[in-house]
Amino acid sequence: MRNYRSSYPTTWRIMDVFEKAFAAIWPKGRGKYTPYLMLTPAIVLVGTLVVGLLYIGDSSLRTLDRSTFQFSDYWTLENYTRAFSESFTATIIWRSLLGAMIVTVVTLCLAFPYAYIMVRTPKAVLRKFLLIALFLPFFIGQVVRAYGWLIILGNQGMVNDVLGLVGVEPLRLLFNYPAVLFGLVQYMLPFAVLMLAPAMTAIPEEIEAAAGSLGASWIKTMTHVVIPMARPGLVGAGLVVLTLSLTDFAMPAILGGGSQDFIANAIYDQFFRTSDQGFGASLAIILIALGSVLVGVIFTVFGAGTLELGSTDK
Amino acid sequence: MKQPTGQKIVFWTLVIISIVTLSAPTFVVLGASVTSGNIIAFPPEGFSLRWYGKILGEQDLRDAFVRSLQVATICVLVSLPTGTLAGIALSKYRIRGGVAIQTYLLLPFTIPLIGSGIGLMLAFGDAGVLGNLWPVGVATSVINLPFMIWAVSSSAAGLDPDLELAAQSCGAGPIQTFFNVTLPAVTPGVITGSLLMFILSLNEFLVSLLLVDARIVTLPVQIYNSIRSIITPDLAAVSVVFIVVAMIAITILDKIVGLEIFLKSK
Numbered sequence: 001m002r003n004y005r006s007s008y009p010t011t012w013r014i015m016d017v018f019e020k021a022f023a024a025i026w027p028k029g030r031g032k033y034t035p036y037l038m039l040t041p042a043i044v045l046v047g048t049l050v051v052g053l054l055y056i057g058d059s060s061l062r063t064l065d066r067s068t069f070q071f072s073d074y075w076t077l078e079n080y081t082r083a084f085s086e087s088f089t090a091t092i093i094w095r096s097l098l099g100a101m102i103v104t105v106v107t108l109c110l111a112f113p114y115a116y117i118m119v120r121t122p123k124a125v126l127r128k129f130l131l132i133a134l135f136l137p138f139f140i141g142q143v144v145r146a147y148g149w150l151i152i153l154g155n156q157g158m159v160n161d162v163l164g165l166v167g168v169e170p171l172r173l174l175f176n177y178p179a180v181l182f183g184l185v186q187y188m189l190p191f192a193v194l195m196l197a198p199a200m201t202a203i204p205e206e207i208e209a210a211a212g213s214l215g216a217s218w219i220k221t222m223t224h225v226v227i228p229m230a231r232p233g234l235v236g237a238g239l240v241v242l243t244l245s246l247t248d249f250a251m252p253a254i255l256g257g258g259s260q261d262f263i264a265n266a267i268y269d270q271f272f273r274t275s276d277q278g279f280g281a282s283l284a285i286i287l288i289a290l291g292s293v294l295v296g297v298i299f300t301v302f303g304a305g306t307l308e309l310g311s312t313d314k
Numbered sequence: 315m316k317q318p319t320g321q322k323i324v325f326w327t328l329v330i331i332s333i334v335t336l337s338a339p340t341f342v343v344l345g346a347s348v349t350s351g352n353i354i355a356f357p358p359e360g361f362s363l364r365w366y367g368k369i370l371g372e373q374d375l376r377d378a379f380v381r382s383l384q385v386a387t388i389c390v391l392v393s394l395p396t397g398t399l400a401g402i403a404l405s406k407y408r409i410r411g412g413v414a415i416q417t418y419l420l421l422p423f424t425i426p427l428i429g430s431g432i433g434l435m436l437a438f439g440d441a442g443v444l445g446n447l448w449p450v451g452v453a454t455s456v457i458n459l460p461f462m463i464w465a466v467s468s469s470a471a472g473l474d475p476d477l478e479l480a481a482q483s484c485g486a487g488p489i490q491t492f493f494n495v496t497l498p499a500v501t502p503g504v505i506t507g508s509l510l511m512f513i514l515s516l517n518e519f520l521v522s523l524l525l526v527d528a529r530i531v532t533l534p535v536q537i538y539n540s541i542r543s544i545i546t547p548d549l550a551a552v553s554v555v556f557i558v559v560a561m562i563a564i565t566i567l568d569k570i571v572g573l574e575i576f577l578k579s580k
Contacts, residue, residue, distance in 0.1 A: 019487035034488075035407040039415060042400035042463065045392070045456055046421050052433020053425070059436065110332045113325035119577055120317075130329075131573040132564060137336045139560035141517030143534045144553040147541055148339020151346050151354050154545070158342065186335045194576055202579035218321040240423075247426030249520045254541065264428035264520075271432065281432070288429045295424055 053288070059281035071278060079282035089266075089283070093290070096262040099177070100246035103184045107241045108234060110185070111192035115233075116226070118193070119200040138190035146254040149183055150174065153255075175257030183251040188244060192237040199233020200226075235302040242298075243291050263287045340557055347550035354547055365551040375552055378536040381447060382516050385532055388451025389515035390508050393462045396455075397511075398504050401466025402496060406475070422457045430457050431524040438525065450525045450532065454515035461514065462507040468578075469503030470496075502571045513563050517556065 026037065061075040083089045118130040137145055152158045153173040160170040173179060203226060211221040227234070249264035256262075261269070263283065270280025317325075347366070351359035369375050400419065409415065422430065431453070438449045473496065481491045497504075519534040526535055533552070540549055567573060 015490050018489045022489050035403040035409050038399040038403035041396040045396050052437045055436035056433050113328040114332050133333050133336050135564050139513045140556050143519050143537050144556045145339045148343045151342050197577045198579045201577050218318040267428050284429050
């Protein structure tokens with residue numbers, strides 16, 4: 001009798017080899033550990049961040065000897081006491097925190113109607129247009145966008161040129177706090193809308209209609225029905241905007257022109273201008289702690305929102 | 315449903331403000347890149363493509379662009395298999411310690427970029443690999459990995475587990491089931507995720523800035539270094555490269571999965 005296996009296509013044979021190899025290194029009995037095996041590469045990859053954090057933690061505990069430019073070989077909390085005693089740190093932390101909060105509120109106020117109209121509009125063309133208007137800046141990157149604002153707002157920029165045509169003295173629109181916040185809002189808007197939109201989709205339109213037919217004004221419908229139902233999306237979006245703008249580097253650096261440093265800029269300067277790695281590292285640890293506390297507080301108060309990976313309803 | 319007029323006015327005003335703020339830099343950069351003058355001015359001084367000719371001749375800009383492409387490619391090569399496996403595992407199985415693992419895998423988003431960047435800089439520096447491009451690629455894939463996992467897990471959630479059981483009852487082993495049933499089902503997510511990773515890595519500025527030295531600057535870092543000195547229209551022409559890449563990416567995304575996929579509720 002002819003061996004029926006000889007008629008197998010090559011791809012089957014290759015697959016069989018793979019199956020055998022897999023079965024050899026991963027016997028059937030270990031089946032319940034398979035998800036962990038699949039997660040291992042990601043866990044290892046993210047592990048590099050953990051290693052990086054350990055390095056920062058270590059550096060933050062060593063002080064710089066200004067006479068020899070060597071780092072101490074013992075651990076000390078001196079960098080932290082210095083960070084908490086200098087008024088410079090408090091100024092920068094307060095500027096970043098306040099900025100992040102303003103940016104979050106403004107961004108959510110703009111993102112909410114954007115997501116609402118994008119999801120609710122019956123016109124497919126409008127929806128596509130709004131999506132493209134969102135993705136284009138999202139995909140262009142921070143530096144190029146900040147560069148665009150430099151052209152628009154600069155002393156010889158477009159706004160001042162136009163003002164000059166009507167005889168108004170050039171205004172100093174750049175390198176101040178509002179410019180940085182404005183840059184951050186426009187940088188964060190796509191993130192916020194993209195996190196809000198799925199939550200908005202999940203709200204049935206009929207519920208709004210019901211609220212309306214029961215006599216609720218549109219403002220009441222929004223505040224009592226839509227906003228509470230969109231809360232997971234609002235929490236997710238708010239959290240992302242808050243943490244990203246709190247820790248941003250490019251906008252304060254480019255649109256703030258060195259006078260409006262956020263914490264990230266201060267850390268960068270410690271590493272690359274002052275070369276005080278230890279102090280910079282301690283500021284980084286403080287920033288990470290601050291961010292984690294904020295995230296933790298929001299998670300406990302509002303829940304994780306739409307930030308969960310994978311599905312939760314199992 | 316008919317929306318009340320008041321709501322329409324308020325919402326549309328805010329949406330138009332958003333659209334203008336979102337699009338203004340793009341159009342201004344496009345406009346500035348085709349000026350025939352030596353400085354960027356409004357109204358523009360006539361149309362010319364000479365700045366594009368100029369950037370083609372600038373070796374360091376071309377090199378920086380090629381390096382950015384290499385970094386983005388490395389990023390996709392690392393994050394595609396890693397994120398795909400993790401995304402499928404997280405959405406398909408009920409995992410003991412799943413919450414802890416999810417929290418851990420969100421670390422790239424919860425640790426500030428400056429922290430991740432400096433940590434990786436110290437770690438890679440200690441390992442003596444700084445000065446190469448691949449650590450930059452790996453770093454951009456680490457910091458954006460949750461995007462890849464998200465993209466895959468949201469499309470894996472729609473996968474019917476019965477399909478995999480059917481394949482297995484027809485005699486397919488785990489590998490065959492994975493490649494012939496599971497993977498094709500999550501392909502839209504894999505494509506979306508890879509495209510996101512590529513673009514985000516191409517644009518990554520801060521982590522690039524921390525991990526490159528003067529010999530291997532990437533394009534965003536090159537632009538950043540130049541705008542701090544002087545703003546000339548050739549930079550606008552370089553920035554148009556990013557705009558074009560972004561447009562291509564959006565077109566691909568729209569053709570393959572449709573941009574509307576981002577509006578879907580989980």
